[in-house]
Amino acid sequence: MWQKILLITTLSLPFAAVADMRQYVAAIDNSSWRLAENTPVQCRLEHDIPSYGKAVFISEASKQLNLHFVLDMWLKPDAVTNAKLMSKSPDWRPGKASTPITYIEYKKHFNGEVAKKDAWFMLNELERGMQPTFYYSDWYNRNQQVAVGLSSANFKRNYNAFKDCLSRLLPYGYEDIAFTVLNYESGGNDLTQISQRQLKRVQEYLAYDQDVDLVLVDAYTDSYGSRSVNQRVAQGRAHSVKDFMIAKGIPKERIVTMAHGEKRPVATNDEIDERAKNRRVVIRINKNS
Template identity: 45%
Template sequence: MKFVGYLCLSLCSLQLLANSEQSPLPAERQNVRQYVATIEQANWSVKTATALQCELSHTIPNFGEVSFVSHSGKELNLQFALKMTRMPDDYGLAKVLSVPPAWRAGEQAKAITDFELLKQFDGDLAKKEAWTLLTELEQGFSPTFYFSDWHSPFDQIAASVNPVQFAGPYQKFNQCMAGLLRYTFDDIAMTVLNYQSNSDELTRESAARLKQIAEYLQHDKSIVSVRIDTYTDSYGGRWINEELSRKRAATLKAFFVEAGIEESKIDTEGFGEKRHVAPNDTPRGRGVNRRAVIQLARL
């Protein structure tokens, strides 16, 4: 027998299936259908590698695809997804075991978790279990999903993830995750910037914030509209403040055009000293009122 023997069910795996509520038949009466890539078929690839998302995937022939996905954000995150060619026709649980390679004779499979099967939906695992699967693959183990076939009361399914040729793509996946942005679209979709007194120059903190937005726009091309509203404090005269707010709006519009947003997608309005959000009789209050409100929308 070729590579399929490498991933044969261990005695403990069969016993676990036989004792589960989903497997009432004795182990010797069960027909286990295995799905696994042979050595020649084993293929891992980094399908997406951007500052917003990293995805590592592997195909299980005649069964489906598994993927590990991490997105940009404040905290490191990871999700595992199992996309079956034929999605579940009923609800149930799959046993997830880490099966050792044949050369580790005598070592038993390790139970990792239960995997929820949802009718007509792909399944997924959260961060902790996803990292466990990656760790097991890195050590040469085969995460394997065991569950009852919803079309046959006599059959069990064993879908295995082949660790062959995993190391190289996994290294690229790790490098991609290290380069993910530490913020998301939701973090910048609504942004308030503040200005220095009597100027269209942003404060240092707001300038840094605008730089973050520019960095994000390099990677997300799905922005469909930008709304820019600018305001001033009440010092300097109403007409002068209206002109200053329009100048601030024009400067920001030019920034977004340079960042790759079509001019037709950008709407601006300068309100001058209207619509204060803080008292104007203190330096702090005036600093709050000297502001631009930026709202981004995407598909």
């Protein structure tokens, strides 16, 4: 308990008040920000921290705008470590008071992460010319303090590009299309209107996300008609979905189809509405971790 009190007390001191402190922050003449990912499925803003690692802001396609921050360290913490995140005035812009942002906990062998609300606060402070800075005790020497800062030099132009990327993110994400069920009109290979929109949405996502390595397409029918005919109908439906994706630029080697005919029904085949549920194609997507 006394160690935690000592840590918080030390971190509350002004930056220059701690004599034995290792500082990591880019100098004004070599501060580098870059838009490392700029697609409708992910926006990624990165900043190099010399001799330490890099700072990363990430937002991904989703129904709601999201954001998280990762402090990507070359050397991961070797012990659970408490840290304080402050917004301070950079050395080349003295005079402004420091503002506390949040307390976080570095987990052993993991990068430091900051959640959505505080990540936005960090971006706002950088835009103001401030320097978000992490303070913590070295996990090998608790008597030595470490300060890791994000320089606001050369930030605004790349931040504007990041915000432009955010405005073009798809309004749905991987979780929304990873398991998609398409349904068909009675007889033939015509998708319902809702399923046509779903298929287009899956295709659009796949066109941008290069981490998807496999698309599994399983086709089924109801039990109306003979089994051999239903098997051919299922094959036709699976191939039509695959052909649609290939025509939209999805590599054919990433797509695997299976036709099951009237096997594995999800509803009875006694009523029209029930049979409609069995006339389906299920699309499952596997993504590299």
